[in-house]
Amino acid sequence: MxxxxxxxxxxxxxxxxxxxxxxGEYENCIFNSCxxxxxxxxxxxxxxxxxxxxNLSLVTLxxxxxxxxxxxxxxxxxxxxxxxxxxxxxxxxxxxLLDHSSFFKTKIRKIVFRNSQLRETDFAECDxxxxxxxxxxxxxxxxxxxxxxxxxxxxxxxxxxxxxxNRIKKAKFSLxxxxxxxxxxxxxxxx
Numbered sequence: 116m117x118x119x120x121x122x123x124x125x126x127x128x129x130x131x132x133x134x135x136x137x138x139g140e141y142e143n144c145i146f147n148s149c150x151x152x153x154x155x156x157x158x159x160x161x162x163x164x165x166x167x168x169x170n171l172s173l174v175t176l177x178x179x180x181x182x183x184x185x186x187x188x189x190x191x192x193x194x195x196x197x198x199x200x201x202x203x204x205x206x207x208x209x210x211x212l213l214d215h216s217s218f219f220k221t222k223i224r225k226i227v228f229r230n231s232q233l234r235e236t237d238f239a240e241c242d243x244x245x246x247x248x249x250x251x252x253x254x255x256x257x258x259x260x261x262x263x264x265x266x267x268x269x270x271x272x273x274x275x276x277x278x279x280x281n282r283i284k285k286a287k288f289s290l291x292x293x294x295x296x297x298x299x300x301x302x303x304x305x306x
Contacts, residue, residue: 160200181206197221234273248274268292275299 119139129149136151140160147167157177165185172192180200188210196204197219207227217237224242229249239259247267254273258281267287268274274295276283288296 180204185209186211191216195219196223268295 119137120142121137121139121144122142123144124141125145125147126149127147129146131149131151131154135154136156136159138158140162141164142162144161144164145167146164146169149166149169151174152170153173155175155177156171156179157175158179160180160182161184162180162182163184164181165187166189168188169186170190171186171194172190174191174194175198176195177198178200179198180202182203182205184206186206186208189208190212191208192212192214194213194216197217199221201222204221204223205226206223207229208231209227209229211228211231213228213231213236214234215236216233218241219237220240222242224244224246226243226246227249228247228251230251232252233248233256234252235255235257236253237257238261239257240261242262243266244262245265246263248271249267250270252273253271256274258274258276261281263276263281263286264284265286266283268276269287269289269292272292272295274292275298276296277299278296
């Protein structure tokens with residue numbers, strides 16, 4: 116079957132769990148209230164696309180390409196972004212649920228996470244230079260050998276980041292979030 120090219124199309128309330136999205140390239144497309152749960156998006160290329168209020172939980176992303184893709188209000192549990200095509204990988208997340216997802220070894224500089232929940236998410240060995248975690252819950256999220264230079268954590272919460280195991284030069288933190296940088300020392304901080 117030949118790959119398709121789809122441009123400027125809106126997909127509303129489609130259920131792709133029964134009939135998969137056709138393999139190909141999607142540019143400037145909007146996916147609104149679609150269900151992709153446990154399906155595959157492997158080998159599909161998304162350029163300047165927006166996913167709004169979609170369920171993408173446990174979707175397979177083997178060699179999937181996301182370039183300038185926005186996710187708004189999406190449920191995205193257990194995704195493995197590290198298996199995506201890394202060429203031009205860029206996306207943003209607003210009001211998304213990303214628990215148990217993995218960005219292992221991805222280079223996603225200047226990524227923006229806004230009003231999102233990223234509990235038990237894996238950012239090990241990522242390059243998150245200049246990234247923003249605006250009002251995000253990072254409980255039990257893993258940062259290990261992660262580049263966090265110039266990253267903004269000022270409004271993030273529940274994070275635990277080991278400054279000795281990560282590169283945090285010029286990263287921004289709020290005074291209230293300093294306990295997340297000292298948690299490995301098991302000290303008591305009072306206000």
